[in-house]
Structure formats: structure tokens, C-alpha cells
Amino acid sequence: MTAYTLAHFSDPHLGPLPAAGWRELANKRLSGFFSWTRNRVDIHKPEVLRLLVEDLKRHAPDHIAITGDLVNISLPAEFRAAARWLQSVGTADKVTVIPGNHDAYIDMPWSESLAQWAPYMAGERDGVDHASEPQSSSDFPFVRHLGEIALIGTSTAVPMPPFIAAGRLGSAQLDRLRRQLLALGQRGLFRVVLIHHPPFGGGAYKRKSLLDAKDFQAVIAEAGAELVLHGHTHVSGLGRIHTAKGPIPVIGVPSASAVAAGHKDASRYHLYRVSRQADSWRLDVDIRGLNAAQNAFAAQGSMSMAIPLLVSPNVPVAGAAA
Template identity: 30%
Template sequence: MAQNKLLFHLSDIHFGLEDKSALAWVEREIAERRPDAVAITGDLTMRARPPEFAAAEKWIHALSVPVTVEPGNHDLPGYHLPSRYLDPLGRFEAFREVVEKRIELPGLALVPLNTNVPAQPRLNWSKGWVSDRALSDCLRQIDALPEGTMALVTVHHPLRETGTQGTALTRNGEKALAALAQRPVLAVLSGHVHDAFDIMEKTEHGPVRMIGAGTLSQRIRSTPPSFNELTWDGATLHVTVRNLENIDTPDMMIDDVPEDAMPPREAGEPVAPVGRVPRTDPPVH
């Protein structure tokens, strides 16, 4: 029997507006539980400012476990357009070795898929876009895995195209999911919406499981700060949404990816939960 794997799935820490108590709690959990890997699915920073990246670098390098980080839309320079176009990940330099890092464990691998582009032909650049190059690189890495290895694909934006063409969350998300459905992919891990979810997304080639993590920042949406604890026994991937308020996992999960994924923008705006959205069906494991 395969040895159990323990993974922590974190997202949307937003250094600059991080929840310090929640972050200290997660750091203690990592030190005590020693997960096999930690996946951070984007938005490490609030405004991609150097002090925020310095805080993120210090925190990540203090963790003595394997870490992989996906960039999020908040991590790309928003105001200095030359940097955004020419070197969008340049501010990750101090810990570039963990950005989009593939982590291989016996029988299980974390494989990155970048959902950010420097610019796109719509006004809201915060939304996701899977480029052909990013998808090809992800598929190549999955195809190169040892036989029998299952993949967890790490992204920032959920691979969902909802609403009209102008309000779609992630362009080419359906294309990416259809390609991943043809490969040994356990699930796609994402962030961005600041609430946890665990849903099966239909594609023309079969379903793909999408797992979203909540936030560890002050920018909460409908649930308190949290992270996902994933356990894999070689047959079943189980998700527990860990939080300091001891709310059960089903009550921490939203039923679907919201079309409007924006939480309150600033610390001064109301951030208290406005009512958790309970699932109407049990999570799929």
C-alpha cells in the first residue's frame, strides 16, 4: 500500500494585508505536522510591492518543507507597465526557486500551470488566462512523470469560464480542463476567490476535480481565513478545510465558483462573513 501523503494547500496570503494570527497558526501547523509539501496557489502579495515580497520571502524560507508557489494576479506589477511586460515575475527573484516548481513525491506530483498573462484584451486584467505556451508546458511535465504517478495541477485562477465572454473568469479554462481530463490528474488546486470549494467540472473528455483554497488574509469573502489539508492514500484524495473557528469542512465550502470573485478591496471596508454558503450536496472525494 502506498504511503499516505500529507499536503497543505494555501492561497491568497496577500502580504501587506495578511492575517497575522492565521499566518502564525499555519506556520506552527507546518512545523508540527511536517507536510510532504506546501502548495501556495497565488496572490502572495497585495500590491506586488518590494516590502510585501520581502515579507513573503522571509516567511517561505522559514518553512523547512518543500514549497511550490504559483503567481497570482496581485503578484504582477500593476502600475509599472515596463516591469509587467518585460519581467512580470521579477519581484520573485529572492525565492524564484520555488515559483512554478514541480514537486515529485512517490506516486504523486505537484505540477504548475500559470494562469497569468502580462496583458489581455479586456479591461479586467485580474482574471485568468491560460496561454497555449503555459498549457503545453504543464502537459509536457505531466506526460514526463513516472508511470503510475498522479498529478495535482496548481493554478491561481479556477479553470472556469462563466458568464459572458467579457466576464469569463479564466480564458481557455475549458480547453485546459479538457486536456487535463485526458491525463492522470487527481485535481486542479486553485485560489483567487477567497473561499474553499471542491467540485467536479464536466468536460468533453470526462470530469476534472477542482479544489479551491480560501484566504489567509484580511480580505475575506464569506468564510474566515483557512487553508486546505489534503491527504492522499494512493486511492482517495481527502480535503479538510482547516480554520481557527472550528467550522466543519462542508460549511466552509461554497457550492460553485462565483462569477464575481472579488472580496472587499481594502482593510477599511466591511470584511465580516456575510453568511457562509453551505453545500447542498456532499463534497466529492
């Protein structure tokens, strides 16, 4: 297999906020509005996001994955603006998006919110072998096939009370995820699970965590995966989900539009180069981030790892060259 390059970034938090009347802000959005105008507007910079996208395009990845939080307080105008921005990043066959908690800040009509990005979330759904666009916020996960790589897009985006940024997959989605991962594993594919919240819950940040993280880990331990990618924390992260067949890497990136602030990292994105070896997958990761002058992106490190094949290397893989 020729190396396939997947780019990953997250949490662009597109600004500026569109104009909004008091009727639109008379809910959880009000706290988010004040958070943005008093603090976040100085952290999330459109020019930083522009530099990231320009740098990413120069490296010409085969596909781009964005793990949520495109908007800030879920105003209808934000979703429309994000749809236009996505078109500037790439076409829907080259870019995959999943929602984050800010993309479900309040309960609102599907047609006015995530439906605006539906082409970027098209894929095979449970029990269906052809790609389709999601029809509701519960129409997850989906699978996109990229040669020997399968992207599995989940949604942890559910409306939460004010000052709560937690997420939840729910039992129905977890059951569908388990079935999809098992089927993809039987085909010998490199399975990349996209999730907004990191799959490690509880602790001091319970109000911001994945509430059913243990259930997600149990699904991964049973069904398997080769890589889990997330955002949400606005810091770089490297973790593991331990399984009977070995640890599965869990990698997070900071906000794509952020400058360094407090304990949060400045903008970074990753380039993952996946290639199949005789008895394993090789994963090479290039880390690129905002430089100190905040005027360009530069190499900030790399890492490589071998991930065991979960099927015999002699078993033919669908779509692979003989």
C-alpha cells in the same frame, strides 16, 4: 504507499503595504493602493495568517502548496518581504509556490519580482529531467516529484488593465502542460495541478476569470490529472472537470489571511492525505479554518473520495517500494 500529506492554502495577501512614492503608484498600482487602504486592510490580517501557519506546522504535512497572491500591488519591496515570509513557512524543498494575478499586477523586471521566490518554483521543466529555477515569467509549468505524487505548477499571472483580475495560461504553456501530464500519467503518478484562477471562466465574473479556461479543461480531459487546486476567489470551492475517464476534482480555498467579509469566506486551509489502494487512489481531505473568536484554527469538516488509477495496478511505479 504510506499516506502522503499535502497542505494547501492560498492568497495570503501579505501586509502591511510598504511605503511607496507617487512614481511607483503612477499606474495600475494606484487603484490597488486605494483598494487596500480603504477596504482590504480590514479583511487581510497578519495575525490570521500567523495562526494558520502555526496550526499547519503543528500538523506537520509532508509538503505545502501555496497557489498565489502573496503580494498586493507588486511593489519590489513586497516581493522581498514575501521571500522572507516564505522562509518562515518552510524551506524551498518543502514548500511550492505559484504566482497569482496580484503577483503580476504590472509588468516589471523578473529580477525585482518573482525571481525573489525562484527556489520555491524550482522543478523539472518541459523536456528537462532535472530540476531548475524559472528564468522568466513564461518559464512554466514546472513539475516537482513527491514520491508517487507529482505537483505541476502553472502560472496564470499576466499583467492586466486596471480593475481587471483575469488570468491566462497561453497556448505555449498549455501545450507544455499537456505533454507533462501525459508523461506523468504514463508513470502512474498522482498528478496535482496547481493553478491560481479556478478553471471555470466567463459568467458574471469574466473580468476576474481564467480567460482560457475551456482550453485548460480540454488539456485536462485529454491528458488527465487526479486533482486540481486553486485560490483567487477567496471562497471555498468544489468543482469537477468531466472527462471520458471520470470527473476530476477541482478544489479551492479562501484567502489565508482573511476574516469573513460580505460573501467571502474566512481563512481556511486543507490537508490532503493521498494513499494508493489496489485499484484506486484514496484522497482524504481535512478542512481547517479560523474559528468564530478569530483566535485559533479548528476542524471544519472532512471528505474522502476514491480516484481511479489510470494505469494497471500491476504496473510498477518509479520510486515505489517493491
